[in-house]
Amino acid sequence: MLIDTHAHLFYPNFNEDLDQVVDRAKAAGIGAIIVPATNLASCEQVINLCDKYDIVYGAVGIHPHDTSEWDEAYIISLEEFAKHKKVVAIGEIGLDYYYDFSPKEKQISAFRAQLDLASSINLPAIIHNRLSDDDTMDIILSYCGTGLKVHLHCYNASLEHAVRYISMGHYISFTGNITFKKADDIRELVKNLNIDHLMLETDSPFMTPVPMRGERNEPANVKLVAEKIAEIKGMTYEEVCSRTSYNVFKLYGIGSESKSSLTYPLHDSLYINITNRCNADCVFCSRKDEAVINGYDLKLQKSDEPQASEYIKLIGDPKKYKEIVFCGYGESTIRWEVVLEISKYVKANGGKTRLNTNGHGSYINKRNIVSDMPGFIDEVSVSLNTYSRTQYAELMRIDEKMFDEMISFSRTVKESGIPVTMTVVDMPDIDIENARKLAVEELGVSFRIRSYF
Template structure:
């Protein structure tokens, strides 16, 4: 049994073969997953999926790249929809310094407001961090995010930073890049992360693992991430599947 903790199966690229995508996932033992909405259109597409599929859970939040576009109406919409019983996390939220669309000050403000919202709702966070590790850690610390914890999504930093996030009550989640030939840093970090803090994900349709790199990703391929993790941890596939699924259930209070 595998748990893909981060999917965007609400993306339009899955519209034509959505049932097949879910069937392929089921065939390789992906029994549970989280579908993530990051702006108004994708948030709206989360609910029909989680309402129709018992073992697919939802996460909603406003992504940092588009922080400048978030209106007060959008914020209130997220606040209201967090009450839906299928929503298990607030995210993905965080900071992204790779793109220059949203000024850092705006990103910081939107990030802080959503952390506070998650604390009010008692929900864990899903954190997006791109080229902003120091500020992400500082803001999480200043906002006392450890009271709710959450997931460092698609983790790509070193073990020293991972320790700091674990100390803040976060799980470390690895995706397709763990299988890439040039991902030595991720593999070194994954080898160090304690078993009770490990999660797996696809971030589909993005970041398809080897040997599908560059192609559309889908939840079934989380098994390739689990295989690589099992190899790094010198464990069986079944053991890694069990541990990461139990961690996901605990993290999301399922």
């Protein structure tokens, strides 16, 4: 699913064919469109669109262009509009010193009053900023600590500002402008910003992406924005869609994928969500809370754990992926027979497999599972976590003897000729250097540091 977070579908350009525009959006895989109002009259239109189209959500607010008549009493109307269940934000609001259609002071007081409203009713705000970077930043900064979250739409300020916004937990979106010939600076921004804070938008009817530039823009074209982001960031189209949609879910609470995912693509590989069960209870493991990776909900009840055949159907041709990785929010070897059956299928069909594990598989299965691996498991990645036995036990809330178990498992895998990588999470208090020494110098395996969020 992909989401267009900014489309002014109430513009007269859509009067003739809005039904078809929405149908085309659905056909393109768009699950939600956020339509931000620009003045009180369009707030009313936005509400009507929310009622008429299932995939339309609204934002209500006064655009900086329309603030010349700004009156504090507008807040009462906006608050009333915001009560509609499909209104998910206050917007679009902000500052525009390029066109200067409204006096600066009016723009600023309207902007502040609407941010106050957003913060008091716990809705995010959609921000328009054109040539007003410093004032926009100063005003947003003044809301730090209030819990207010904002979405900077059609972003074209500096990377430094973008990083500051992201560090405050705000979100940024780009339009078809990232496809324009002379937009190298914006593409550079896209390249440098973390996808976990980016969203997609069209800004319809404006900002039509290449190759449709010059025509009226519409939500279906958000696909081209996603494709461009995938190209710039070297990600797959599916990953851009799922991660940006998840960001929309986090900010606006819409478009969540409620069904749990049994597989999820990441980089060029396909990850297999085998179980949420685990024999450990690591302090840094979030499997009991959100269990979401890149927009894929990996919550899996024991009663819903599928058989190997179901995963095999989802994998299809394993050669499409760099590797098939057994990894989820749980310890895959708890379902070792299922892992093995899937691996046999993958190997028989020309694919590669990797097992990510805590290294307790033989203990869990009460037998040496490593002897099953040659020919079926191509690589094993073991969570070393730390070189210290006591710290291992504390981190995993498990008996110290499991540290020895994990070390001996890793050694056995290596001796069977399967490449092993041991990993640690770069949390404070972890002695990375000693962990590296243990893995590389003592055990002779590879070593990797995973980042801790």
